[in-house]
Amino acid sequence: xxxxxxxxxxxxxxxxxxxxxxxxxxxxxxxxxxxxxxxxxxxxxxxxxxxxxxxxxxxxxxxxxxxxxxxxxxxxxxxxxxxxxxxxxxxxxxxxxxxxxxxxxxxxxxxxxxxxxxxxxxxxxxxxxxxxxxxxxxxxxxxxxxxxxxxxxxxxxxxxxxxxxxxxxxxxxxxxxxxxxxxxxxxxxxxxxxxxxxxxxxxxxxxxxxxxxxxxxxxxxxxxxxxxxxxxxxxxxxxxxxxxxxxxxxxxxxxxxxxxxxxxxxxxxxxxxxxxxxxxxxxxxxxxxxxxxxxxxxxxxxxxxxxxxxxxxxxxxxxxxxxxxxxxxxxxxxxxxxxxxxxxxxxxxxxxxxxxxxxxxxxxxxxxxxxxxxxxxxxxxxxxxxxxxxxxxxxxxxxxxxxxxxxxxxxxxxxxx
Ligand code: PMP
Numbered sequence: 001x002x003x004x005x006x007x008x009x010x011x012x013x014x015x016x017x018x019x020x021x022x023x024x025x026x027x028x029x030x031x032x033x034x035x036x037x038x039x040x041x042x043x044x045x046x047x048x049x050x051x052x053x054x055x056x057x058x059x060x061x062x063x064x065x066x067x068x069x070x071x072x073x074x075x076x077x078x079x080x081x082x083x084x085x086x087x088x089x090x091x092x093x094x095x096x097x098x099x100x101x102x103x104x105x106x107x108x109x110x111x112x113x114x115x116x117x118x119x120x121x122x123x124x125x126x127x128x129x130x131x132x133x134x135x136x137x138x139x140x141x142x143x144x145x146x147x148x149x150x151x152x153x154x155x156x157x158x159x160x161x162x163x164x165x166x167x168x169x170x171x172x173x174x175x176x177x178x179x180x181x182x183x184x185x186x187x188x189x190x191x192x193x194x195x196x197x198x199x200x201x202x203x204x205x206x207x208x209x210x211x212x213x214x215x216x217x218x219x220x221x222x223x224x225x226x227x228x229x230x231x232x233x234x235x236x237x238x239x240x241x242x243x244x245x246x247x248x249x250x251x252x253x254x255x256x257x258x259x260x261x262x263x264x265x266x267x268x269x270x271x272x273x274x275x276x277x278x279x280x281x282x283x284x285x286x287x288x289x290x291x292x293x294x295x296x297x298x299x300x301x302x303x304x305x306x307x308x309x310x311x312x313x314x315x316x317x318x319x320x321x322x323x324x325x326x327x328x329x330x331x332x333x334x335x336x337x338x339x340x341x342x343x344x345x346x347x348x349x350x351x352x353x354x355x356x357x358x359x360x361x362x363x364x365x366x367x368x369x370x371x372x373x374x375x376x377x378x379x380x381x382x383x384x385x386x387x388x389x390x391x392x393x394x395x396x397x398x399x400x401x402x403x404x405x406x407x408x409x410x411x412x413x414x415x416x417x
Contacts, residue, residue, distance in 0.1 A: 001036055002023065003017075019369075019372070019379065021372075022035075022036070022038070023035045027055055028053070029056075029395055029397065030054070030393045030395070030400045031054070031400065032377065038375065039375060040372075040377050041375060041376050041377065041400050041407065042054070042392060043376060043377055043378045043379075043392045043408070044378060045391050045393050048353075048391045049266055049268075050271050050393050051243055051244060051309070052266070052270075052312065052393065052394065053395040054271070055270075056269065056305070056308075056395070058308050058311070059269050059270045059304070059308045059309070060270075062307075063305060066304045072300050073300040073301060074298065075298030076295065077106060077293075077298050078298060080298060080303070083106075085304075085307050086303040086307045093310045093313050093314055094248055094313070098252075100278070101280070101281060102261065102281075102284075104278060105277045105279055105284065105292075106274065106297040107264075107275040107294065108294040108295075109274065109275060109299065110140070111145075111238035111239075111264035111265060111275055112139070112141055112145040113142075113275050114238065114262035115139045115140045115145040115148065115201070115236060116140070117277055117292055118199075118236075118277055119131055119145075119148065119199065120292065121260065121279065121283060121286060121287065121292075122232045122234060123199075124286045124291075125198075125232065125286040126198040128195065128196055128231070129198060130165075130196070130197040130198060131147075131166070131198060131200075132183075132199070132200045132231070133147075133149075133150065133166070133201045134150065134167065134201075134206075135209075136150050136151075136206050136209030136210055137150045137202070137206060137209055138207065138239075139201065146160050147161055147164075147165050148165060150167065166183075166197060168180065170206060170209070170212055170214065171214070171218050172213055172214055172215060172218070173215055184225055196229050196231065199231050199232040199259075200222050200225070200226045200231055200233055202233070202234070203235070203236045203240065204219055204237065204240060204249075204251040204256075205239075205245055205250045206240075207389070207391075208382075209381070209382060209383075210381055210386075211348045211349050211354070211357075211389055212348065213349065213350050216254040219251060220254075220255070220256065223256055232259040232260060233256075233258045233260075234259065235249075235250075235256075235262070237249055237261055238264045239353075239391075240353060241261075241263050241266070242263065242265065242266035242267055242309070243318070243322060244394070245350040245352070246323040249261070259279070259280045259283050260280070260283060261277065261278040262275070263275065263276050264276070266309070267309075268299065268301075268305055268309075269302070270301065270302070270305035272305055272306075273299060273302060274302035274303070274306060312394075318394075321394075323351060325352055325394075325398070325401055326350070328401065328402075328405075329352065330349065330354050332405045333354055336356065337356070340412070340416065343359070345358055352390075352391065352392065352394055353389070353391050354389075354390050355381070355382075355388060355390065357382065357386060357387045358386055361380070361383075361385040361386040365380060365385060366415040367415045368388070370411040370414045370415050371407055374407045376408060378390060378408065
């Protein structure tokens with residue numbers, strides 16, 4: 001493994017390579033192989049991007065055809081055949097069956113682009129400035145999205161403008177959410193100085209913040225309050241969407257009706273970048289043409305692979321399999337908690353985003369390092385990195401999933417010694 005060129009020339013800010021100190025050379029589905037030929041089971045999937053695995057063969061075939069036909073790889077936001085195919089297929093597979101009339105807006109390459117645009121549109125549509133965001137939320141690293149992100153350590157004293165963010169506690173249980181009730185009361189009291197918000201920005205399943213799953217009822221409480229005070233409801237489904245929780249959207253089947261949904265990460269299917277917002281038409285109408293532009297909003301490779309990705313959601317066995325594999329992950333994590341009693345460990349998650357909260361960042365780091373040495377890639381998250389998050393590709397073969405869980409179990413035992 002030769003890292004000299006990185007050490008000499010790349011900024012020292014790089015972070016993930018410290019977790020995985022090797023040089024990866026190839027990858028297939030849920031495995032990556034380094035240049036020395038060591039194979040690693042991937043329970044991190046590019047931070048939740050590779051829902052359909054590395055080098056997904058169906059997408060690869062479509063991409064090779066596209067390249068051979070000299071398809072338009074970059075198109076700004078002009079019309080292209082690949083974009084038309086994606087829009088039509090997304091409408092058919094995702095929006096129509098749910099009776100949704102949201103418009104698709106391509107935002108750029110990253111999730112942060114989508115969140116920035118969602119906040120901007122909500123402000124424009126309501127004529128208000130304040131955004132309500134929640135504790136432990138993660139929405140991105142650009143100034144606006146970072147302001148909405150709860151973790152102050154990411155702000156690095158860089159003067160991120162926080163004055164229009166109102167932070168409330170993220171509750172996983174319904175009822176008795178006194179913070180929402182107090183906020184409602186304060187908004188009605190002119191002496192509180194609070195201005196009515198443009199939007200509530202929520203991850204229905206928080207990922208980076210430690211895998212916290214909101215209940216249906218709490219999400220309804222948030223939605224009801226948003227409606228009551230004339231604010232929009234924005235769901236950030238960038239990490240938990242696109243099948244991760246066993247349904248296309250993480251909030252499917254809950255009777256919720258967000259005004260804006262942000263999507264990115266797995267949307268492009270192949271790990272190719274693309275972000276998209278789904279805006280209700282009456283909200284979307286507040287944009288004028290050219291009001292929100294950007295260079296990379298027509299990524300042909302992402303449209304091609306993303307269209308193939310949508311096929312997975314027409315196959316009922318796919319999501320059933322995601323739920324079954326998620327259950328397997330949960331059982332094994334629960335068994336680990338039983339094996340190590342009295343430590344206050346907790347298992348959280350839904351579908352194939354499952355996590356073990358160890359309450360101890362140094363311990364989780366040791367597990368991650370030990371797992372890496374044994375050939376398993378995992379990523380810590382949550383407060384102080386104390387939560388071990390498992391987000392393998394949804395397409396991971398059963399054997400790799402079980403082997404990865406064995407490696408995790410072993411790494412936890414070793415880290416406890
Ligand atoms: N929202 C959520 C829920 C995320 O998990 C992330 C990325 N971890 C983002 C937004 C930001 O996406 P990106 O890193 O692509 O800008």
